[in-house]
Amino acid sequence: xxxxxxxxxxxxxxxxxxxxxxxxxxxxxxxxxxxxxxxxxxxxxxxxxxxxxxxxxxxxxxxxxxxxxxxxxxxxxxxxxxxxxxxxxxxxxxxxxxxxxxxxxxxxxxxxxxxxxxxxxxxxxxxxxxxxxxxxxxxxxxxxxxxxxxxxxxxxxxxxxxxxxxxxxxxxxxxxxxxxxxxxxxxxxxxxxxxxxxxxxxxxxxxxxxxxxxxxxxxxxxxxxxxxxxxxxxxxxxxxxx
Ligand code: ZN
Numbered sequence: 054x055x056x057x058x059x060x061x062x063x064x065x066x067x068x069x070x071x072x073x074x075x076x077x078x079x080x081x082x083x084x085x086x087x088x089x090x091x092x093x094x095x096x097x098x099x100x101x102x103x104x105x106x107x108x109x110x111x112x113x114x115x116x117x118x119x120x121x122x123x124x125x126x127x128x129x130x131x132x133x134x135x136x137x138x139x140x141x142x143x144x145x146x147x148x149x150x151x152x153x154x155x156x157x158x159x160x161x162x163x164x165x166x167x168x169x170x171x172x173x174x175x176x177x178x179x180x181x182x183x184x185x186x187x188x189x190x191x192x193x194x195x196x197x198x199x200x201x202x203x204x205x206x207x208x209x210x211x212x213x214x215x216x217x218x219x220x221x222x223x224x225x226x227x228x229x230x231x232x233x234x235x236x237x238x239x240x241x242x243x244x245x246x247x248x249x250x251x252x253x254x255x256x257x258x259x260x261x262x263x264x265x266x267x268x269x270x271x272x273x274x275x276x277x278x279x280x281x282x283x284x285x286x287x288x289x290x291x292x293x294x295x
Contacts, residue, residue, distance in 0.1 A: 054164060055081050056255045058237040060088030060203030061115065062105070064095025064141065065241025065291075067277075068250040069104060071269035072240050075252055082254065086160065088203040088237055089170035090115030092145070092153070094137045094287050095241050096277035102149050114156035115170045115204065116179040121145060122153035129179070136284055165257045166199035166235075173200065181205055185217050188234055198227070199255070200234045207245050208238030208253065208264050227260040235262055241274070248294035 057076045062069050076082055087105055089112070092098035098121070105112060117134075119125035121141045130138060142150075158176035160168040171179040172187070173194040182188055182202060188211035191200060212218045214231035227233045238251030249266035256263075275288035 054083045054257045056257065057082035057085045058088055058168075058201055058235075058253045058255065059085075059240050059251075060170075060237045061090040061206050061239035061241060062087075062092075062095075062101050063090055063117065063239070063241035064092045064098035064101050065250075065274050066095070066097035066100045066104070067271075067274040068241045068267075068269045069101055071267045072250050072252050073104070073108070075265065075267045079254065085110045086168060086201075087112040088115075088168055088201060089113045089156070090117045090203065090239075092121050092141050093117030093134065094278075094283075095274065096281040096283060098141050098144060099146065099149055101241075102145075102152060106152065111160050111168070112156055113160050113168055113170055114153070114158055117141070118153040118156055119177075122150040124154050133284055133286060137287060140281070140283055161197075165197055166201050166255075167195065167197050168201040170202065171204045172202070179204065182211070182234060182236065183207075185211070185219070188213070188217060188219075191234055192232060195232060195234075198232045198260075199257075200232075201255070202234060202236050203239065205236060205244070206239035206242055207236060208243075208251050209236050210234060210262060223264045225262045227262065229260070233262070238264065242291060243294045244290075246294050248292060 211234040237253040254263040278288040
């Protein structure tokens with residue numbers, strides 16, 4: 054099976070449209086999956102929800118989804134994120150919030166992977182996998198060969214066999230006997246210094262992870278943030294990819 058994963062759209066319709074077009078142009082994905090955080094930060098949360106609902110693909114909850122739906126306390130977030138969530142909550146219609154509220158925290162694919170926005174330990178606490186220790190803790194709870202995550206907006210993989218290896222290679226093959234945490238980065242607000250949207254293909258037979266970066270109109274997405282009255286730093290960070 055060839056899977057296409059995308060995560061952390063954050064109300065950025067321009068980036069989402071470009072990523073879905075890239076999946077379509079690739080034409081080889083058997084299944085498309087969304088790793089959460091559809092809303093928050095960006096100016097078009099309703100439009101992003103509509104597009105993803107139309108796709109009818111597996112979607113899991115991100116922290117911003119639950120917060121915007123009123124299912125999570127805002128004290129988890131920094132001031133800038135809180136401001137964006139409050140704006141998003143005001144912008145969404147009741148049916149959007151219902152959809153976000155009902156998203157599952159974990160998607161367990163029958164074949165080879167489990168998908169969670171943050172960590173497996175306690176998915177509703179939305180912890181981060183940022184370093185080797187975080188990764189080892191997740192591997193302890195992982196019953197499959199692969200765990201697909203988002204949340205940090207930083208595409209990378211942790212591969213665990215004889216030892217633990219961190220990788221940012223755009224193409225990575227995971228040997229039989231090894232397991233991997235695949236962070237699929239962010240569509241709508243990358244934070245690795247590359248403003249292009251992030252998309253990951255995964256071939257479960259070849260055990261091959263391919264990370265692609267997709268050019269989209271970042272200036273337009275930033276302009277929409279300003280026009281919507283969202284905090285200006287949210288526009289600036291899109292342009293810088295941070
Ligand atoms: Zn996010």
